[in-house]
Amino acid sequence: MSESLPYDINFCFPVPQLLENDRVKLVPFLPSEHADAFFAAIRAHDALFTYLPWGPFASVDDLLATLIVGRIQPDPGSVLFAVLDKTAPGAPQLTGIIGLLDTSPAHLSTELGFVITLPRFQRTHVTSGATGLLLRWALDALAAGGLGLRRVAWKANTLNVSSVRAAERMGFRQEGVLRWERALPAWKTEAGNGGGMREGDTLPNCVGRDTVLLSLCWDDWEGGARESVNAIMQRRS
Template sequence: MTPAIKFCFPIPTVLESERVKLVPFDLTVHAKLLITACSDVSYYDFIPMGPYKDEEEFIAFLRNENVEDNNEIAMFAVYDKTKEEEAYAGVIGFVNSSAQDLVTEIFVIIAPAFQRTHVTSNAIGILLKYALDLQGGLGLRRVVWQASAANAASIRTAERMGFRQEGVLRWHKAWPESKSRGANGTRVRKGDPREEMFPLGRDTVVLSICWDDWEGGVRAHVEATMARTE
């Protein structure tokens, strides 16, 4: 089962660079791989999803969120082609997509073993090129990246790939105590309707690459970043 099948834009069976390959995320194959590769619960401190105790819980979450039928979402499994046997490295995808407005947002979860390697830059670069290129791509006008304001690593990754900060959405997400690292450091007021389950809040940094950025030099920057070997 591939959640991307009802996506509002066409999706190839494979998107790839010389070193990384993306294929539509199949729950029957990739759910267990993701949960195994990202088993450290602290890995989920900055994002609204997870952690999950097993693949069944992860699959239940996706089905509860109606990911299979949501035409704004496309998920891809990430594979490192440089390994002797292509190694599963995480998940990446499009969310909050609109064919009418020609916009999308990229999310990515790379397994710790592949972070700070060519995998992250290539996976992101592959989706950026597919999203923003006119020839061979979707020709979108805008690609968004959102991250917890406390997640400096995610913000740096986005900026390294050419995203520009647009601003901060204060108190953007209701946040649980168990993920305090991703919160804004302030507790909600007494009597808040969701105080018991979500006593904290997450501020969100919004970054973007738009078509004119892309044509104005960001595409070349992304290709150079993908080609780096260090």
């Protein structure tokens, strides 16, 4: 990717240039502005990618080729944001990424994903703040400045207990477990479901992943989840 050229976000809905509250803000992830800083922050923390179906990355070019050019930019159902902390010294400070994927205007649905919070900002207001901002944008009605979607999904490796808990804390409800939902890359041996391989499997070096499926829907949102999320975002401890 030539960073001298404008970056085409290519999302199926208009993307706001800024989503924010008093402590966190989200801006579209632009390779020329955020890729170098994000890679520098993650390069010593391979554990961030244990339960993700991609990464870690060997270089900035690998990050761009695999995640941005290879996955997000060509897909009108996906969009990625840089998460910035407004309270840190020298703020705003890059704290991670978050985004949407599998977005369908026809079905008014999306999935919240690409969630990586840098270690020093974990167990702070950052993840809940970023998640809440995206939920507001996705589930608020058009008249309130949102996309008016009906459903936001969250998927996590069954081994990733912290991800499931983070989703539930924000009001997502478990719908079930998708068994053998995907084959992981060959280097993701620690994130498999523990199932054996049958004789003649065509991907013998790729373990299977079981996935927890959760969702937060418009009727949950308007039935009290919006107020709960807003309260979580306002907590100071």
